[in-house]
Amino acid sequence: MSLIEIDNLSIRYGANTVLHHVRLKVEPGEIVTIVGPNGSGKTSLLKAIIGATAPATGQVRLRPGLRIGYVPQRLHIDATFPITVERFMSLTGRVSRSDCAAALEAAGVPDLLKRQMSQLSGGQFQRVLLARALINRPEVLLLDEATQGLDQPGSAGFYRQIEAVRRDTGCAVLMISHELHVVMSASDRVICLNGHVCCEGTPDVVASAPEYRALFGTGTGGALALYRHDHDHDHDHSHGHEAAE
């Protein structure tokens, strides 16, 4: 079976349904990018995959024994809390020094083992989070806007690292990004989420959308054009799913 198979997934918080009848598969080794406006349910989808949010309808099926690495959107560590990278890496379980060093190497930050977490740059911090996610040799990496707060070269470098991880380990990647123009070339498939799956396809298909083309190459404009494309479609004839707009 696929690594991840999601069928008819809906998620509710109280009376608020934030995901409607989502269908999605992730195959071994592919890089899938989820885009969508704020509040469109992207994080909720990842949380359903790791079992942190229960489905209201439908199901999330994981290949038996699937190893998942999760890089959260942000993680705050108090600046006054002294913790080295090495200690941070073993917080969730015993990790040998060589595994720790290998994971940092794979994440592109081989020399940080003894550094204080509070002294890392934003980009280094995100790579340590990536290294922590790589420790158990995941078959699929889930990234929730892992480059938030990084400048564009920093983001681009981070995504190149993700491609290198995929190349070296063969793991699949399911990532949320607001920077479609940056992740486009690294993605095998793009899924637009807005409470439901609005559209999906190869980056080529998505890039050929007139709204995207009009602004292609103009920084975040390209991604914004795609969002507009999401919103423009006709919800009157949709399948009873009111989008999170």
Ligand SMILES: Nc1ncnc2c1ncn2[C@@H]1O[C@H](COP(=O)(O)OP(=O)(O)OP(=O)(O)O)[C@@H](O)[C@H]1O
């Ligand atoms: N634990 C929760 N309890 C209640 N409502 C929640 C909870 N988590 C998320 N929501 C709501 O569900 C909706 C979807 O949130 P979610 O974080 O999945 O969206 P997102 O697409 O990841 O947004 P962003 O791009 O802003 O990170 C939002 O309206 C949010 O306020």
